[in-house]
Amino acid sequence: MYSLYYSPGAASLVVHWLLIELGVPHELRLVDTQAKQQKSAEYLALNPNGVVPTLIDGGTPLYEAAALVLHLADRHADAGFAPQPGDAQRGAYLQWMLNLANTLQSPLRLWWYPQDIDESLADAVRDGARRKIEATWDRLDAHLAANGPYLLGERLSAADFYLAMLMRWTRSMPRPGHEWPHLAALAQRMKARPSFRTLYEREGLTEWA
Known part of the structure; x- marks a missing residue:
């Protein structure tokens, strides 16, 4: 199951949206950016950039919103959201x-x-x-x-x-x-x-x- 560290409306929004569209099991972990929780030592150990989103996939923390979108779309290719290698598009x-x-x-x-x-x-x-x-x-x-x-x-x-x-x-x-x-x-x-x-x-x- 995926775990998504997110803040409402932030760059995590598109990752959350894709998780819903894909219908894959996931849990949400709210990051209080007003309280600077993204700058805490605990969070920085997952994402040294100190921003959301961070996605935990198989125990591995991944970050950068665009990279996470690419990752999820390829990982769940059957949903058809990403042309696969060899596709003309x-x-x-x-x-x-x-x-x-x-x-x-x-x-x-x-x-x-x-x-x-x-x-x-x-x-x-x-x-x-x-x-x-x-x-x-x-x-x-x-x-x-x-x-x-x-x-x-x-x-x-x-x-x-x-x-x-x-x-x-x-x-x-x-x-x-x-x-x-x-x-x-x-x-x-x-x-x-x-x-x-x-x-x-x-x-x-x-x-x-």
Whole structure:
């Protein structure tokens, strides 16, 4: 059975969502980030980065949200959320997963935590992050317009779950991701899944429902 160290709405959300979708046994271990529990010696022994998520698989702690998404989708290949090696769409799938991690998740973290760069320059850091994020939304929306409705066309993949989580993170930004029409359509499809409702109930979330 998997054990997921999580905090509601954090990067652990997509891992939790996939565990629900896959229907595999798992337990949740809440990390109180307000109390800095993720910086405790006990947690750092599992994840030296001091962030969530951490997934325990067979007694081994694993971390990095994108890596956990890739791991689960491959580990449970019968669910069809990851093109397997040899599949013509495998390269595009890996491309999108890493693109989302690098071009969206990284600047989104700076939007929420500009002090990671320089607290005295918080406004400038946020502005730079916003411009990078909005440029990425432009490209993604154009891709979905030409090749959608999902990142891999008609094929739903784990990358779409990841993209939906990152859109949720922009809900308080000046121009959230769901204001782009084709991204909005993808968001609505993902939020209509029964697993999304279960996820929100378990994590006690209400925003962006």
